[in-house]
Amino acid sequence: MNRNPYRALLALTVALPLFALTACGGEDNDTGTVVTPTPTTPTTPTTPGQTGTSFNVSRCLNQMVGNQTVASLVVPDTLQINFANASGFPNGRQLADPVIDVTLAVLFLDLTKHPATTFASIPLNPPANDLPFRTAFPYMAAPQGTPPIASGTGANFNFRTDAPSAYTRVDRMGMPAVATALIRSDSKTAYNDDSPEVDATGKWVPEITATLTGLTNALADDLAAAKLTPCATPN
Amino acid sequence: MTRKGKYLGGGLAALLAIPLIVAVADRGGFAADHLDPPARTDAAVDPTPDRAADITDIYAWHTADNLIIAFNFAGPQATNLPAVYDRNVLYTLNISTSDSVTNPAFPIRFRFGTDAAGNVGIRLENVPGVGTIEGPVETTLSRNGVQIRAGLYDDPFFFDLQGFKQTQSTGTLSFDNKRNFFAGQNLTGVVLQIPRALLGTNVQKVRIWGDTARFGGQI
Numbered sequence: 001m002n003r004n005p006y007r008a009l010l011a012l013t014v015a016l017p018l019f020a021l022t023a024c025g026g027e028d029n030d031t032g033t034v035v036t037p038t039p040t041t042p043t044t045p046t047t048p049g050q051t052g053t054s055f056n057v058s059r060c061l062n063q064m065v066g067n068q069t070v071a072s073l074v075v076p077d078t079l080q081i082n083f084a085n086a087s088g089f090p091n092g093r094q095l096a097d098p099v100i101d102v103t104l105a106v107l108f109l110d111l112t113k114h115p116a117t118t119f120a121s122i123p124l125n126p127p128a129n130d131l132p133f134r135t136a137f138p139y140m141a142a143p144q145g146t147p148p149i150a151s152g153t154g155a156n157f158n159f160r161t162d163a164p165s166a167y168t169r170v171d172r173m174g175m176p177a178v179a180t181a182l183i184r185s186d187s188k189t190a191y192n193d194d195s196p197e198v199d200a201t202g203k204w205v206p207e208i209t210a211t212l213t214g215l216t217n218a219l220a221d222d223l224a225a226a227k228l229t230p231c232a233t234p235n
Numbered sequence: 236m237t238r239k240g241k242y243l244g245g246g247l248a249a250l251l252a253i254p255l256i257v258a259v260a261d262r263g264g265f266a267a268d269h270l271d272p273p274a275r276t277d278a279a280v281d282p283t284p285d286r287a288a289d290i291t292d293i294y295a296w297h298t299a300d301n302l303i304i305a306f307n308f309a310g311p312q313a314t315n316l317p318a319v320y321d322r323n324v325l326y327t328l329n330i331s332t333s334d335s336v337t338n339p340a341f342p343i344r345f346r347f348g349t350d351a352a353g354n355v356g357i358r359l360e361n362v363p364g365v366g367t368i369e370g371p372v373e374t375t376l377s378r379n380g381v382q383i384r385a386g387l388y389d390d391p392f393f394f395d396l397q398g399f400k401q402t403q404s405t406g407t408l409s410f411d412n413k414r415n416f417f418a419g420q421n422l423t424g425v426v427l428q429i430p431r432a433l434l435g436t437n438v439q440k441v442r443i444w445g446d447t448a449r450f451g452g453q454i
Contacts (some may be wrong), residue, residue: 076336078442079295081302083431092296092443095305095391099267123412126393130418133391137375137382138426140305141389144419145314149387152373154354159346159369160322160450167325167448170275170288173268174444180271188272196336196444 055216055232057209063111063231065090070106074182074208076199078174090175095133095140099176100125107212108219110229118228169193182208267292267392269310275453283454286312287321288447291422292392293328295443302429304328306445310422311390318387318423320347320355320372323450326425330363331442332435339442340435345425347372347385357385357425364433380430388424390417 061071066085073080073090081092089097090106101120105111109118120127131141143149172192173179183191187207194203216232223230269291270277276289286309294305306328309319325346331339345359358369362381370376372385396416434441 076442078331078336078444079293080440080442081295081297082440083297084439087296087298093294094296095294098393100394125395126412126415126418129389129391129393130415131389137303137428138305138384138386138388139303140307140391140424140426143314143387143421144389145421147315147387147421148317150318150320150355150371150373152371154350154352154356154371157348157350157354157356157358157369158322159348159356159358160325162325162450164325164327164344164448167450168452170285170324170447170449170453171268171272171290172444172446173290173293174442176267176292179268185273189274192272192275195446196442200336 053217053220054235055213055220055230056235057212057216057232059233060107060212060216060231061209063106065106065111065116071205074175074178075202075205076174076196077172077178078196093176096128098123098125098127103177103181108216108223108230108232110231113229178208182211184211267394269392285324285449285454287319287324288449290445290447291390293443293445294391295441297431300430300432302330302431302434302441303427304330304429304443305391305424305426307388307391307422307424308447311392311417311420312422314419314421316421318372320357320385320423322346322348325448325450326445327448328425328427328445329443330434332438332440334440334442336442336444343427345385357383359383362427363429380433382428383425385425386423387421390420390422392417 061069063070065073068080068090079093080090081087085091088094089099089102093099098120101122101124102116104124105114105116105119109116115121129141131144133139133141169192172195174196179188179191183204184207191204191207213232216230220230220232270279270284270289273280275281276284276286278284289308291307291310292305293307294303296303306326308326312319325344328343328345329339330341330343332341341361341363343359343361345357347355347357349355355372356369357372357376358367359365360367362368362383364379365381368376368378368381368383373387374384376383393415394417395411395414397414431438
């Protein structure tokens with residue numbers, strides 16, 4: 001709990017806004033100008049546990065996290081680092097950052113009333129790795145157990161030299177938890193076949209908005225019971 | 236902020252944890268990127284999961300002098316298993332030195348191969364300040380201030396995925412912040428430390444993302 005990553009997060013929350021899914025803007029491919037698609041208000045499927053109240057999540061997506069909206073952090077799906085700001089999620093992602101708890105807070109809570117560290121402070125999830133990270137390169141901890149380890153030697157290796165076009169996409173990743181949490185199961189393969197360049201067109205904004213809306217409809221009463229104010233507004 | 240966090244630390248934590256998990260479980264799962272997309276990488280869904288091409292996490296952070304990136308895959312796995320080095324997978328780690336996601340300045344590509352004796356090596360292209368470099372895995376490759384090391388590591392992610400899935404299947408809360416699904420497991424990763432000066436002049440912001448692709452189509 002008292003490990004350093006939280007300091008970075010707290011600093012970030014104060015100094016910068018944390019996440020903001022605004023209307024999900026992206027970069028125009030040629031000019032670098034921000035394209036801001038308008039989120040649709042999706043029809044929300046019935047979810048077990050929801051109260052019947054439906055919510056609009058546009059305000060959640062437009063919340064500021066540091067100097068960015070939540071939307072601009074999630075779409076296009078990349079990690080962003082501003083070298084002028086302190087290191088730590090969502091300004092990049094360090095090994096020790098509690099990204100899931102922070103992401104949950106940023107997506108569901110009114111950040112003008114609750115810090116992005118609200119859930120990480122509880123915490124909802126384990127707050128740290130089971131092994132300490134190394135303080136110097138390569139930073140990640142050594143493997144656990146006694147697995148076979150490659151020799152660390154050799155020369156004249158035989159590598160494929162085929163052009164990238166000879167390969168078929170399997171997976172992609174930028175921001176943690178975006179594809180797994182905000183893209184529905186039956187869309188995940190298509191999402192992984194796309195690219196940040198496609199994200200920037202706004203293609204996935206309706207999907208992300210719909211998923212977040214469904215989650216919010218199910219959680220809003222629970223957030224209220226915990227005396228937490230959701231970022232979403234009732235329709 | 237701190238006061239508010241402490242206030243939540245008591246009974247409210249349990250109150251919060253339950254509904255969150257139940258509701259979210261109905262919608263899939265919060266994880267980093269392990270086993271996603273399920274139809275290609277999760278053994279529970281795909282009888283031939285492509286573990287080598289399954290990105291688990293991408294980390295990227297900066298210091299005053301360096302940009303550090305860890306591109307991890309093939310995890311989590313048991314601690315008696317070797318690293319996964321597949322000659323037929325192309326890994327791409329994109330670094331854009333602007334806000335644009337089109338034509339990133341450094342589309343770093345890497346692949347694995349073996350020598351006549353069966354030793355495993357890695358070859359990377361488009362590395363800032365280096366270009367192409369190759370050498371054995373489990374050895375730090377250094378050139379022009381850049382350090383690169385491919386190898387087997389502890390899985391650095393932490394999250395109660397087990398409780399998540401149990402809750403999903405039973406409808407009973409099984410969430411526990413002392414239970415880390417990724418504890419005691421390993422993965423394969425490539426770590427790069429790149430002097431920021433090699434990214435270009437006046438680079439203020441970077442965007443980073445990665446993907447994997449398989450030669451000959453998906454398995």
